[in-house]
Amino acid sequence: MKSFFRSELAALALFAAIIFTMPVWLAPFGADYPDLLQKFVIYGIFAIGFNILFGLTGYLSFGHAAFLGVGSYAAMWSFKLLTMNVVPAVFFAVLMSGLFAYVIGYISLRRSGIYFSILTLAFAQMCYSTAYSVLTPITNGETGLRLTLRDPRLIDNALAAPGAGLPQPSFFGINMLGYPGFYFSAGMLVVCFFIARRIFRSPFGLMLIGIKSNQRRMRYTGLNTRPYALAAFVISGMFAGLAGALLVVTDPLAGAERMQWTASGEVVLMTILGGAGTLVGPILGAGLIKYFENIFSAINDHTIAAAVSFLPAPVEKPLVSVLSLFVGDGWELTLGVLFMLIVIFLPGGIMEGLRRIVRLFRGGGGGRQLPEAVVQPAE
């Protein structure tokens, strides 16, 4: 039985089943609408990609949102110039973000530690600022790049006369808005998960973990670590590009704010929250943050007041005013506090927490034991 669960196919099938049935089992949490489900899986892909870099090599990039943005713009241009089919869009997005990641990674990986973080941050901010100002012909600046009726769409228009309204992204005729978009993105997530799993268990992945543990020692053994780190950087950039493309597939609009450094910070939060260096953790973290963003920001004072109305008035009033700090517009406060608590008490993230709970119930070595996958900075 155990060997069956260990097998590649079974793990993948289980993962796919969980992802594809999300609309069913997330219904009790009020998260079963396509917009949110799409965000779960798309940011899951983004976080898996980030984790391949940060979780395995320990290089903390603060500019990963740039690749997300590049992917979005590339996919959008594929829609505008070629066809509304999503396959070329995804292909070009991954290609372009991979190229960007190669160039940026080639330069940034010359340094490590905080210098690497600052370099990636600088590149991402440069992409963001130029997308807003000089590159307006390509990015449409502040308005954001959107579909218009006058787009050439060479392939589509050669095959059939353009319709009256704005066309929508499609996968060989299946409209990609709403649930089909979710299933398409979910399929991509399963593929990405499979790739990440293979990377984690390959000699290449072990090499990356070696870089994280002790880069100097790796070098002393006569190994040039930089190509490995660069490969990890490019792969994670491509994942980000794919996520960017899927954002555009499900909602054809690309804006520069996607590349801002706060967006880069968000993916860091997701990965840490879930557990850096674990396979499933980043997906969990991404889902949780997006869930908070959507659900917590929708709660207002009245909802809280209704929820705690059974308490006596002198307790209720201050409780409501304190709780209201954390919801609505203040949901980011919840995020910040949660994140701080995780970093302080549970550096391994949610996955570490789960592991501790499991250990507690099995009665083995108690709840506390040093995590195996504490993230060390790249040195």
Next chain:
Amino acid sequence: MDAIVLQFLNGLDKGGAYALIALGLTLVFGTLGVVNFAHGALFMLGAFCAVAFNRLITLQKVTIDPTQKTAWGTNLEIKTPYVEAWLGKFGHFILNYSVPVSIILAIPVMLLVGIAMERGLIRHFYRRPHADQILVTFGLAIVIQEIIKHFFGANPIPLSAPAAVSGSANVGAWLGLGSSVVYPWWRLVYFGFSLLVIAAVFAFLQFTTYGMVVRAGMRDSETVGLLGINIQKRFTVVFGIAAVVAGIAGVMYTPILPPDYHLGMEFLVLSFVVVVVGGMGSLTGAVLAGFLLGILQSFASMNQIKQIVPGIDQIIIYLIAIIVLLTLPRGLMGREGIMED
């Protein structure tokens, strides 16, 4: 020539702000070895000290004058701030000079915040990897930012400079360049102020015994500890001082840029670039790089230069950071062995 002088001046006040924040960051890094991503939030907190002080002293007493009528036929309301009602001329002076006066409020507040932050949070992160320090202070920055947003709203809050220095200085006439070079007085004041604070911090470190011990601790805290000095306590105070420097830099910056809750983050990103360009751990480097980048940024926003290289004003700082990091791995004046292992 006029344009060059003007751009040079333009860079000074922004450079001053960068230099002050970078100075604090470097101090914290040099003493405690902690990368503090919440330092920008301290700058923002300082700016909001000024806002809070301003709110406090402009609380108004409303008296109704039954003898006079407004155009709508209601009784005329006369609003006088309590400060003015109670203190008369001096109250009026405080109202006028609310921004510089709020430094008096900001110093104890920031010192407390800084020490509380160090004792409550940062202390537990000395031995943790730099990545963890970055992450936890980043989380703290979000928390501070959101609390400020809750109390002061999301919109920028403008504050005015004192009337005496709210106009423009005819800098051109001083230099004999004709009257086309005029420059806001307050920005000149800010530049002077930043120089003063920088000089004070350096003097504190250089000419006092306390500062000498701190400098020794930056070199080798273990040996200083072995000599029977509680170096940890002094480092905590240094963290408080860094918070104060960031805070009062924020206070004085409010008339130049109306503060909002994410002011700190914008400055933080640039200040980190400044610190890295100046060289991690070098105070002089941080100050020099702050002014250098501020001035270069303002030159890059000249129209003549923008015509040659479009968009250069947006990316110049990052571009320089990339060039410096790739050619001078330790930044302009970085010491050996800092963040290199």
